[in-house]
Amino acid sequence: MRTSAIKDLKQQLSLYFVAGTMNCDSPEAFERILLQAIQGGVTAFQFREKGAKSLRGEKRLEIANRAKQICREHGVLFIVNDDLELMKSVDADGLHVGQKDGDLKTIREATKGKILGVSAHTLAEAEDAVSKGADYIGVGPIYQTASKEDAEEPVGVARIKEFLMNHINLPLVGIGGITIKNVSEVILAGADGAAVISALSGVDSPEEASRKMSKIIQSAKRDV
Numbered sequence: 001m002r003t004s005a006i007k008d009l010k011q012q013l014s015l016y017f018v019a020g021t022m023n024c025d026s027p028e029a030f031e032r033i034l035l036q037a038i039q040g041g042v043t044a045f046q047f048r049e050k051g052a053k054s055l056r057g058e059k060r061l062e063i064a065n066r067a068k069q070i071c072r073e074h075g076v077l078f079i080v081n082d083d084l085e086l087m088k089s090v091d092a093d094g095l096h097v098g099q100k101d102g103d104l105k106t107i108r109e110a111t112k113g114k115i116l117g118v119s120a121h122t123l124a125e126a127e128d129a130v131s132k133g134a135d136y137i138g139v140g141p142i143y144q145t146a147s148k149e150d151a152e153e154p155v156g157v158a159r160i161k162e163f164l165m166n167h168i169n170l171p172l173v174g175i176g177g178i179t180i181k182n183v184s185e186v187i188l189a190g191a192d193g194a195a196v197i198s199a200l201s202g203v204d205s206p207e208e209a210s211r212k213m214s215k216i217i218q219s220a221k222r223d224v
């Protein structure tokens with residue numbers, strides 16, 4: 001990736017909303033929440049339709065297409081979680097994979113021309129992701145999270161600082177337990193963005209929460 005493209009991606013990942021219909025009361029609520037969160041300032045969205053209550057088949061494809069449409073209309077990056085075939089079917093901007101989602105070299109080959117995000121919990125995983133051509137890294141869980149059943153132990157913002165001290169220069173996105181109250185700490189530690197599920201999907205006003213979070217992130221970025 002060119003330096004200017006990395007800089008653009010760092011900005012585009014500032015407030016990264018991750019969600020699926022199972023994080024909301026219904027598919028209709030999912031669309032409404034996504035739109036409101038975008039209106040408040042979300043800059044990237046990851047379609048993570050996963051787990052027991054998630055949609056399958058045609059319905060899943062339909063909702064993914066609608067979410068992509070909403071993102072495109074508002075200039076928001078649209079990333080698909082885990083599912084390469086779905087990413088291709090909806091022509092998303094990219095794919096996000098974790099350490100257990102397959103061989104990274106093969107996934108990189110299959111996502112040429114798309115943004116590839118990779119989760120890293122340790123420095124060794126981050127270095128591996130860099131060497132295999134990831135475009136950004138999701139680091140976490142920064143704090144305790146209730147949104148992911150198989151989450152690792154929290155690593156704290158120290159892990160972000162460790163990556164930076166060891167010259168991991170890709171865009172870094174913190175994830176896991178990030179809220180309005182602690183997001184500034186994540187950005188001040190050096191992350192380029194914050195990825196959240198419950199802070200935007202589990203609130204009365206996703207627009208207001210998103211607006212507040214977005215302001216805090218932009219202001220913390222000026223202080224780094």
Ligand SMILES: Cc1ncc(COP(=O)(O)OP(=O)(O)O)c(N)n1
Pocket residue numbers: 016018046048050081082096097098099100101117118119137138139140148173175195
């Ligand atoms: C931005 C971002 N960072 C990390 C993750 C977690 O990915 P993974 O470890 O593959 O877990 P699942 O989300 O697939 O359950 C993410 N999704 N997004």
Ligand SMILES: Cc1nc(C(=O)O)sc1CCOP(=O)(O)O
Pocket residue numbers: 018119138139140141142144145146147148151152175176177178195196197198199
């Ligand atoms: C999807 C996901 N991945 C994580 C990781 O550590 O890789 S933590 C997480 C859940 C984030 O949800 P919330 O913002 O509600 O804590």
Ligand SMILES: [Mg+2]
Pocket residue numbers: 081082096097098101
């Ligand atoms: Mg995954």
